[in-house]
Amino acid sequence: MFSSTMFASILPEILLLLLGMVILIVEPFWKEEKRRNVGWLTAGGLIASIFISLAFAQPGEPTSALGGMIRFDWFGFFFKMLFMFAGAMTALLMMDHQRLGARGEAYLLLLASLIGMNLMAVSSDLIMLFLSIETASIPLYVLAGFMLGDDRSTEAGFKYLLFGILATTVMLYGFSLVFGFSGTTNLYQLAEMFRVGAITPLAAFGILALILVGLGFKAAFVPFHFWAPDVYEGAPTPVAGFLSTASKAAGYAVLLRLFLVAFPNPSLSAPWTLTLAIIAALSMVVGNLLALPQTNIKRLLAYSSIAHTGYTLIGVVAFTQLGAASVIFYLAAYILTNLLAFGVAMAFSQATGLENLEDYAGLSRRSPLLGLMMLSAFLSLTGMPPFGGFVAKVVVFAAGIQAGYTWLVIIGVLTSVVGAYYYLNALKFVYLRRMPGEDEASHPIPLSRPYALALVALTIGVILIGTIFAPWFNWADAGALNLF
Amino acid sequence: MVPLSWYLIFSAALFSVGLFGVLTRRNAVAILLGVELMLNSVNVNLAAFWRYGNVTDIAGQVFAIIVFAVAAAEVSVGLALVISIYRKRNTVIADDLDMLKF
Numbered sequence A: 001m002f003s004s005t006m007f008a009s010i011l012p013e014i015l016l017l018l019l020g021m022v023i024l025i026v027e028p029f030w031k032e033e034k035r036r037n038v039g040w041l042t043a044g045g046l047i048a049s050i051f052i053s054l055a056f057a058q059p060g061e062p063t064s065a066l067g068g069m070i071r072f073d074w075f076g077f078f079f080k081m082l083f084m085f086a087g088a089m090t091a092l093l094m095m096d097h098q099r100l101g102a103r104g105e106a107y108l109l110l111l112a113s114l115i116g117m118n119l120m121a122v123s124s125d126l127i128m129l130f131l132s133i134e135t136a137s138i139p140l141y142v143l144a145g146f147m148l149g150d151d152r153s154t155e156a157g158f159k160y161l162l163f164g165i166l167a168t169t170v171m172l173y174g175f176s177l178v179f180g181f182s183g184t185t186n187l188y189q190l191a192e193m194f195r196v197g198a199i200t201p202l203a204a205f206g207i208l209a210l211i212l213v214g215l216g217f218k219a220a221f222v223p224f225h226f227w228a229p230d231v232y233e234g235a236p237t238p239v240a241g242f243l244s245t246a247s248k249a250a251g252y253a254v255l256l257r258l259f260l261v262a263f264p265n266p267s268l269s270a271p272w273t274l275t276l277a278i279i280a281a282l283s284m285v286v287g288n289l290l291a292l293p294q295t296n297i298k299r300l301l302a303y304s305s306i307a308h309t310g311y312t313l314i315g316v317v318a319f320t321q322l323g324a325a326s327v328i329f330y331l332a333a334y335i336l337t338n339l340l341a342f343g344v345a346m347a348f349s350q351a352t353g354l355e356n357l358e359d360y361a362g363l364s365r366r367s368p369l370l371g372l373m374m375l376s377a378f379l380s381l382t383g384m385p386p387f388g389g390f391v392a393k394v395v396v397f398a399a400g401i402q403a404g405y406t407w408l409v410i411i412g413v414l415t416s417v418v419g420a421y422y423y424l425n426a427l428k429f430v431y432l433r434r435m436p437g438e439d440e441a442s443h444p445i446p447l448s449r450p451y452a453l454a455l456v457a458l459t460i461g462v463i464l465i466g467t468i469f470a471p472w473f474n475w476a477d478a479g480a481l482n483l484f
Numbered sequence B: 001m002v003p004l005s006w007y008l009i010f011s012a013a014l015f016s017v018g019l020f021g022v023l024t025r026r027n028a029v030a031i032l033l034g035v036e037l038m039l040n041s042v043n044v045n046l047a048a049f050w051r052y053g054n055v056t057d058i059a060g061q062v063f064a065i066i067v068f069a070v071a072a073a074e075v076s077v078g079l080a081l082v083i084s085i086y087r088k089r090n091t092v093i094a095d096d097l098d099m100l101k102f
Helices: A004-009 A011-029 A037-056 A074-094 A104-122 A126-144 A151-182 A187-196 A201-219 A227-234 A237-262 A266-291 A297-318 A321-352 A368-382 A388-402 A406-431 A449-467 A470-481 B004-024 B028-052 B059-089
Strands: A063-065 A070-072
Touching (some): A004 A063, A011 A104, A037 A074, A070 A074, A074 A104, A074 A321, A074 A449, A104 A237, A151 A201, A151 B004, A227 A237, A227 A297, A297 A321, A297 A388, A297 A406, A321 A388, A321 A470, A368 A388, A368 A449, A388 A406, A388 A449, B004 B028, B028 B059
16 A cells, blocks of 8 residues: 555655745744745755755656556656746745745745645646646735735736636536546546547547636636736736746646647547647737837736747647657746746846836946846847757757647747847846936945845856756656656 | 436536626626636536446545535635735725736
């Protein structure tokens, strides 16, 4: 009944739970002014959990664990490590936030959400999938509306909640129909049902459309993207960064496993991949075009994240092993890059209280380091070598071409050019404009220790993943192999 | 015995009524009520499929119970957010929440 594999398969989640309990116990004993140190504890604990998991809980051959509820494989493991790293960086970025930094429950909610995301990446049962999606979402609703006195934050939290529960309920209706038609909730048994054609393609297509609403909300692709700009703008910036990276990646983990494992039937996947291809094209076009007129940096990053969802989807559309590997690689590069971008925005608004692009004028002279970090983040988002975004775009486009979706890749390349305009436009303020009528040297931007640590780590990560990309891609490929 | 399709039609109707409520109501609490209707339609589906399918497999029942629990958690967070908005802005009308706009 009880085996070591069972324990190893949920070791990261056990460690997260223990860490949360330690935080709950320790936090009341710290004085108010020292309480932000909970952030160090969270980040340190998460990094330690990553190393402990790497040492003791590496998966071997893919196996089912805990009564078929979860799948213990490299695919899920790779995603778990990504989420925990993103969580550690977010905890560091939260430390100096006026309203989140000294509140232990904020870190606890972050950990609860991470447990949900970790389980999302490994669930192989519809019940587990629903439960883990909700475990990941509900703490994020609270975190988005965490700043109670702030009208914009509560409004963002409420909007996120409304869109979120509506989307997951529609998805849940789809789950109930899947269960009814097939009589099973296990994804791997479902795959067998679909292979023998127990469900007519038309019914399956309808059910998949319902499920896609829920996953589309998580990953924020068109036409389920309306919440993203509002929520990113209103939510506390570190939370917005976490939403746009880890939460999105968790949506993709489910999307990949669900579609590549449970619905491999070609008569079904052909119309299905076409639908996803159209969604990908729309996301790239809408995201990039709507980002053009934005003046608030968080809204700009929100629309850019919608566009990046489109690029990532190209890998899912490809429906091949290279495609799945390229999605994982893209998400790894994107998590590093976008956390860096949000981190820079966070550090800047912390020091100045401003969020508009014009306010970034003269940043390179006010803080050369921060300017350089913003340059790496935005050039990586544009897709320039030697940063991670370049290699990520190359592999995604390669997977698209290999699968015969040349038209989609052409749209991707063209919209990337549109993207270059607004990313470089933001950098124009940083490097070319001067602060109007002021001496920049007298307005330095101080970087506190947690910011400096997180931002430097992310910058190094963005450059590493773009230059020494072979090991990263091999891990992504090993993960993708588990899906076939 | 009542045929399975009756339950499914009932649940689809309940789902549609709930969705209609969510999309047309302006009061935030009424929107949450609409979502509750949709979640209950899912439960009707699950219970009916379990009863007319393999009764010894309790997955359907377990699923329905978990849906209950999660729905309660969601709505409690939702109402908490509604209360925090009401305290600050004295409104529960969704249309009035328009600070964040394109």
